Amino acid sequence: NPAAPAESPDAGQDLRPEKVTKLVESYLRDAETDDVGAQVAYYGYPVEYFDHGAVSRAFVTKDTHNYVKRWPRREYTLTQPVKFFATEKKGETNVEFVIAFNVKNNSHSATGKTRNFWTIKPENGALKIIRIREERLRE
Numbered sequence: 001n002p003a004a005p006a007e008s009p010d011a012g013q014d015l016r017p018e019k020v021t022k023l024v025e026s027y028l029r030d031a032e033t034d035d036v037g038a039q040v041a042y043y044g045y046p047v048e049y050f051d052h053g054a055v056s057r058a059f060v061t062k063d064t065h066n067y068v069k070r071w072p073r074r075e076y077t078l079t080q081p082v083k084f085f086a087t088e089k090k091g092e093t094n095v096e097f098v099i100a101f102n103v104k105n106n107s108h109s110a111t112g113k114t115r116n117f118w119t120i121k122p123e124n125g126a127l128k129i130i131r132i133r134e135e136r137l138r139e
Contacts, residue, residue, distance in 0.1 A: 023127050028078060028099065034072075036064045040064055043130070044130045047130055048131040048133075071104065082097045083095070092120070093121070094117070095117070095118040098114070098137065100112070112139065114136055117131075
């Protein structure tokens with residue numbers, strides 16, 4: 001079972017570890033597909049997107065399409081339990097997790113691990129990523 005969050009989100013957020021872990025796992029599975037629409041649907045727009053600042057759906061769609069084209073074979077594995085905790089802003093939750101990745105094209109491959117940081121909040125009955133960043137981990 002995933003470790004309990006250090007600080008529980010507000011009761012109104014109704015976030016259980018299974019729900020947050022399922023969101024992360026679904027995101028990773030969709031990221032392994034060529035379905036750009038499914039991948040960009042996880043975000044609430046505008047989204048604070050890596051080091052690009054606040055960007056639109058069109059920006060994320062183009063960026064995701066380019067990544068899928070550059071790395072047609074992608075594998076992501078969750079390596080530790082997902083952690084999450086409430087933020088100072090009502091309704092927002094920070095999520096942190098580590099993945100191992102393996103991406104390939106016809107002439108190159110890259111492997112490694114990243115620590116991923118999301119801020120999520122409910123929108124129209126679904127949890128949406130409103131802030132995302134990652135840091136590459138040394139192995």
